[in-house]
Amino acid sequence: MQMPVQKIRVVAGTPIVVGERRLLPSVLVTTMAGGDAGTGGLFRFVKARPVSLVVEEPEGARWLEIPNTTENILSQMAIAGAGIALLSVLLMGLFHLARKR
Amino acid sequence: MEELKALLEKIGSVGDEINVDAVFGKPETVGDRVLIPVAEITYGFGAGLGVGGPGGYPEEPGDEEVGESRERQEEHGEAAVGGGGGAGGRARPIAYIEVGPDGTKVEPIIDEQKIALAGILLSAWAIAWIAPTLMALFNALFAPRE
Numbered sequence: 001m002q003m004p005v006q007k008i009r010v011v012a013g014t015p016i017v018v019g020e021r022r023l024l025p026s027v028l029v030t031t032m033a034g035g036d037a038g039t040g041g042l043f044r045f046v047k048a049r050p051v052s053l054v055v056e057e058p059e060g061a062r063w064l065e066i067p068n069t070t071e072n073i074l075s076q077m078a079i080a081g082a083g084i085a086l087l088s089v090l091l092m093g094l095f096h097l098a099r100k101r
Numbered sequence: 102m103e104e105l106k107a108l109l110e111k112i113g114s115v116g117d118e119i120n121v122d123a124v125f126g127k128p129e130t131v132g133d134r135v136l137i138p139v140a141e142i143t144y145g146f147g148a149g150l151g152v153g154g155p156g157g158y159p160e161e162p163g164d165e166e167v168g169e170s171r172e173r174q175e176e177h178g179e180a181a182v183g184g185g186g187g188a189g190g191r192a193r194p195i196a197y198i199e200v201g202p203d204g205t206k207v208e209p210i211i212d213e214q215k216i217a218l219a220g221i222l223l224s225a226w227a228i229a230w231i232a233p234t235l236m237a238l239f240n241a242l243f244a245p246r247e
Contacts, residue, residue: 011121018128018135018200027121041149048142050124053198055205066139068195069209070216077219081226088230095234095241 004034004043010051024054125198134201140192148186 013025028051035042053064126138196209 013121013125016125016128016137018137021200021205023137023198023200023205025121025125027124029121035147035149040151041147043145043147045145046143048121048124050139050141050195053205053207057205064198064205064207066196066207067209068141070195070212073211073216074219077216077223081223084227084230088234091234092237095237099241099244 004032007031020058022056024056025050026052026054128200134199137198137200138194139196139198139207140194142190142192144188144190146186146188148184150182150184153181153183 008028008030011027011029013027016023016025028049030047030049032045033043049068050066052066055062055064124140124142126140128135128137130136193212194210196207199206199208
């Protein structure tokens with residue numbers, strides 16, 4: 001059985017033309033694969049997430065980020081949860097020490 | 102057996118040929134603006150097969166490999182072969198690109214339901230930690246010393 005292999009690459013999409021503007025998208029592709037057909041089983045997982053866009057306009061080219069706002073908010077909430085737990089453990093330890101003295 | 106292995110190898114190579122253009126939807130014209138939906142795409146699958154029965158896997162270490170134990174197959178009969186698999190996919194809108202007379206901009210799409218659920222979970226988590234911390238504080242302040 002092969003160990004799972006993860007590959008991350010940035011792939012450029014087909015340019016989208018809207019009037020005088022040309023949009024060049026780029027996508028982050030994460031692939032995880034494991035197993036082997038010869039040994040009885042395999043799996044594959046693919047995630048494609050758009051990351052940015054280069055806009056070519058008559059005034060010039062500019063780069064636009066495509067934010068994953070929901071995921072960013074959830075990450076901040078997870079960090080806040082971990083912070084609350086850590087602070088509580090520290091405070092409980094301090095209060096325990098203060099009570100012993 | 103060989104056909105099944107070939108089928109699994111064929112299925113396994115599907116993920117190499119992902120079409121990144123599927124992430125960007127078809128441009129739609131709304132008034133004097135063009136909207137392009139942007140989604141995150143996730144998919145995965147797994148498959149497996151197994152050989153069992155008297156002529157299947159070797160019974161003891163050192164026995165012959167699967168499919169080669171002809172003597173055992175002749176003695177006990179053919180091995181049984183079975184397999185199965187599953188697949189799933191998801192497309193989640195994360196933003197839309199708006200191309201209008203005032204320029205091009207990216208507007209994020211927020212999954213409010215997911216954030217509300219995470220908020221409830223975070224509140225419960227915070228209460229679960231803050232309550233024992235307050236109890237420890239009151240114990241330190243008011244409880245008789247050891």
